[in-house]
Amino acid sequence: MKDELNKNEVVNKIKRTLELFQAKNPCGGGKITLIDRRYVMLSTDYFPFDITRDLEEIFNAAGDTLLYKGGERIGKDLYAHYLPMARTYGVDIWDIISAVGWFFGWGTGTVIESGENDGRYRIRVYDSFEADSFLKRAGNTEKPVCHFMRGVLNGIVESIEGRKYSSKEDKCLAKGDGFCEFVFEPFK
Numbered sequence: 001m002k003d004e005l006n007k008n009e010v011v012n013k014i015k016r017t018l019e020l021f022q023a024k025n026p027c028g029g030g031k032i033t034l035i036d037r038r039y040v041m042l043s044t045d046y047f048p049f050d051i052t053r054d055l056e057e058i059f060n061a062a063g064d065t066l067l068y069k070g071g072e073r074i075g076k077d078l079y080a081h082y083l084p085m086a087r088t089y090g091v092d093i094w095d096i097i098s099a100v101g102w103f104f105g106w107g108t109g110t111v112i113e114s115g116e117n118d119g120r121y122r123i124r125v126y127d128s129f130e131a132d133s134f135l136k137r138a139g140n141t142e143k144p145v146c147h148f149m150r151g152v153l154n155g156i157v158e159s160i161e162g163r164k165y166s167s168k169e170d171k172c173l174a175k176g177d178g179f180c181e182f183v184f185e186p187f188k
């Protein structure tokens, strides 16, 4: 119950952030756009479950690392892309990332810890699309599955902090937790 309440608060904040940007980029003409970028939609019936399974078949356990690495690169790009906008609009970069992720259905994300304890970050994501894709196709898993999402978030954290971080997914919807939660700690 408490977590549901928290999720509603997160969504309300996200909607306020989105109002700043939506007027700027109306969708239409066969294109989905938001804040100067074009997007496409893929069904979680296939994505990312199928690509993850293919990567596992071809590269064995290294498939997770490939997804993670690709995510990290995207996270760094997201930071570079949205930082100027965060400054222009006086919005926290995490609020923009969270709003864009929510708008395009990646999930409902919120930052629980942001470096105040030994540089550690803790980020919660409700309804992760990555976990949902696995749940739909493979049912509950024993290990967390959101490697791409973890990579994206780690890329953002490293960009903000300007140093290397290690990451793990503490809780995952796909292994029966109520949400996904990621912890990021600076390399010692």
Ligand SMILES: [Zn+2]
Binding pocket: 128, 131, 144, 145, 146, 169, 171, 172, 173, 174, 179, 180, 181
């Ligand atoms: Zn997860």
